[in-house]
Amino acid sequence: MEGSSLLSGLNSGVVVSLIAVLWTVVWQNLQHLQLQQFFGRHLSRHARRLAAMVDPYLSVTIAEYEGGRMRRSDAFEEVKAYLSAACSRGVRHLRAEGSKDADKLVLSMVDGEEVADEFQGATVWWWAYSKSPPRSDSAAAWFGGGGGGAQEERRFYRLFFLERHRELVLDTYLPRVRREGRAVMVRNRQRKLFTNISTHQWSDGGYMRSAWSHVVFEHPKTFATLAMDPAKKKEITDDLDMFKNGKEYYARVGKAWKRGYLLYGPPGTGKSAMIAAMANYLDYDIYDIELTSVHSNTDLRKLFIETTSKSIIVIEDIDCSLDLTGARKKKKATAAAEDDKGKKDAAAAAKAAAGGDKKDTSSKVTLSGLLNFIDGLWSACGGERIIVFTTNHVDRLDPALIRRGRMDKHIEMSYCGYEAFKFLAKTYLDVDEHALFGAVGELLREVEMTPADVAENLTPKSLEDNPDSCLAALVKALEEAKEKKASAGNDRDEQEDDDEEQ
Numbered sequence: 011m012e013g014s015s016l017l018s019g020l021n022s023g024v025v026v027s028l029i030a031v032l033w034t035v036v037w038q039n040l041q042h043l044q045l046q047q048f049f050g051r052h053l054s055r056h057a058r059r060l061a062a063m064v065d066p067y068l069s070v071t072i073a074e075y076e077g078g079r080m081r082r083s084d085a086f087e088e089v090k091a092y093l094s095a096a097c098s099r100g101v102r103h104l105r106a107e108g109s110k111d112a113d114k115l116v117l118s119m120v121d122g123e124e125v126a127d128e129f130q131g132a133t134v135w136w137w138a139y140s141k142s143p144p145r146s147d148s149a150a151a152w153f154g155g156g157g158g159g160a161q162e163e164r165r166f167y168r169l170f171f172l173e174r175h176r177e178l179v180l181d182t183y184l185p186r187v188r189r190e191g192r193a194v195m196v197r198n199r200q201r202k203l204f205t206n207i208s209t210h211q212w213s214d215g216g217y218m219r220s221a222w223s224h225v226v227f228e229h230p231k232t233f234a235t236l237a238m239d240p241a242k243k244k245e246i247t248d249d250l251d252m253f254k255n256g257k258e259y260y261a262r263v264g265k266a267w268k269r270g271y272l273l274y275g276p277p278g279t280g281k282s283a284m285i286a287a288m289a290n291y292l293d294y295d296i297y298d299i300e301l302t303s304v305h306s307n308t309d310l311r312k313l314f315i316e317t318t319s320k321s322i323i324v325i326e327d328i329d330c331s332l333d334l335t336g337a338r339k340k341k342k343a344t345a346a347a348e349d350d351k352g353k354k355d356a357a358a359a360a361k362a363a364a365g366g367d368k369k370d371t372s373s374k375v376t377l378s379g380l381l382n383f384i385d386g387l388w389s390a391c392g393g394e395r396i397i398v399f400t401t402n403h404v405d406r407l408d409p410a411l412i413r414r415g416r417m418d419k420h421i422e423m424s425y426c427g428y429e430a431f432k433f434l435a436k437t438y439l440d441v442d443e444h445a446l447f448g449a450v451g452e453l454l455r456e457v458e459m460t461p462a463d464v465a466e467n468l469t470p471k472s473l474e475d476n477p478d479s480c481l482a483a484l485v486k487a488l489e490e491a492k493e494k495k496a497s498a499g500n501d502r503d504e505q506e507d508d509d510e511e512q
């Protein structure tokens with residue numbers, strides 16, 4: 011009793027100083043023994059515990075998931091990035107991830123590691139730890155496959171500091187950590203291409219890490235290699251610039267910071283290529299949603315909430331992946347099956363028809379669910395998102411879906427014109443002028459050929475190929491397409507005559 015009252019009577023600051031002196035002596039001796047690395051960590055932890063008896067430590071815990079576990083915490087990522095710089099100094103066991111620079115690694119502490127940081131004369135300690143998710147092993151095994159790794163543990167960073175540094179740490183140090191963490195993240199950022207994990211594989215109620223899995227996005231397509239009318243291209247890049255720099259504008263007019271693009275046109279006209287070019291231009295991530303594997307409107311919302319800002323959310327072939335208007339739509343899609351051009355829709359219609367009977371595999375995402383996804387209350391979460399829909403048949407889409415305000419900009423991707431051809435010739439063959447350009451221009455006016463087909467014809471197929479042979483191949487392909495078109499026209503005329511006679 012006497013001892014404890016004596017201890018409590020002492021000024022806590024004096025005790026800490028005493029311990030610090032003792033500690034320095036022990037430390038310097040240990041250095042000679044080269045055991046500092048090993049003992050240092052353990053002793054420092056014990057010394058801290060001892061000191062905590064008289065001058066209590068406070069702690070702040072930063073969890074990987076917050077807000078009802080719906081979204082990965084930004085603060086966690088920022089602390090992780092901040093510590094990656096500190097890590098190279100004092101930590102012995104590190105976790106490594108790839109970075110933008112192919113030769114470099116981004117390092118972070120493994121669980122159980124601790125690192126000290128100095129700030130304006132105060133020492134603070136960061137400790138990384140994790141906890142197992144509270145659910146059964148069988149459920150964990152179930153979700154093992156997805157890139158989200160649902161069986162993985164929940165991770166935390168805990169910051170310890172002395173009570174007398176409370177204000178300094180909370181008001182100055184932590185905001186600085188977040189700021190610096192963000193700067194490190196920008197430096198190391200690799201762009202990612204996300205795809206949604208089928209909702210059938212989501213956890214039912216248990217702890218779930220992510221609804222998305224991702225790969226590093228490394229598509230080479232840029233606006234510089236996208237063949238289209240230069241004026242149109244400029245219009246699109248200007249629009250993207252306005253969006254990217256429009257934070258204040260959107261706040262002023264009271265709109266969520268997002269923009270919808272509808273890309274429509276025949277297959278092979280560069281819709282997907284345009285999305286890749288947009289992502290490269292803006293330096294955004296891409297979230298590619300496969301709607302057929304989204305089970306319900308609620309799941310769609312969850313997917314949306316998990317997207318981060320500075321991203322492009324893409325739904326390709328929107329008319330095929332969603333049965334927007336029920337039975338009427340299905341009939342239309344089946345009719346399209348007879349249409350030569352609608353091969354893709356036919357496959358999708360067949361898939362929808364086959365899937366329609368099996369209740370648990372069909373998507374129950376509805377038009378209203380999708381509209382809510384685009385401009386409901388949730389769409390304002392996070393900000394700075396572009397939503398892109400692509401379709402081959404714009405006329406099949408519900409007007410509500412594509413009205414301005416939802417899909418703000420409609421971009422038609424069309425067959426290859428002369429300007430686009432010249433651009434492709436320059437890109438693929440490095441020629442600005444050629445005797446065959448005139449013939450190609452003439453033919454392109456008469457037959458419709460997609461930029462994808464033109465590009466394929468201009469691609470050298472062997473070492474002997476040169477601009478002359480590639481352009482000749484293109485002219486040949488265009489002439490064949492013209493003949494085919496003419497004979498198809500003749501056949502149709504004959505058929506019509508027969509019908510009339512009958």
Ligand SMILES: Nc1ncnc2c1ncn2[C@@H]1O[C@H](COP(=O)(O)OP(=O)(O)OP(=O)(O)O)[C@@H](O)[C@H]1O
Pocket residue numbers: 231235236237238275276277278279280281282283284401402423430461462463465
């Ligand atoms: N305008 C273009 N400029 C340069 N390359 C193009 C262009 N259009 C298409 N291509 C090339 O043709 C190929 C097919 O294009 P892409 O996949 O973008 O077509 P799409 O419009 O998305 O077709 P689908 O409707 O079938 O999805 C790509 O390799 C792309 O690089």
Ligand SMILES: [Mg+2]
Pocket residue numbers: 281282283326400
């Ligand atoms: Mg495409």
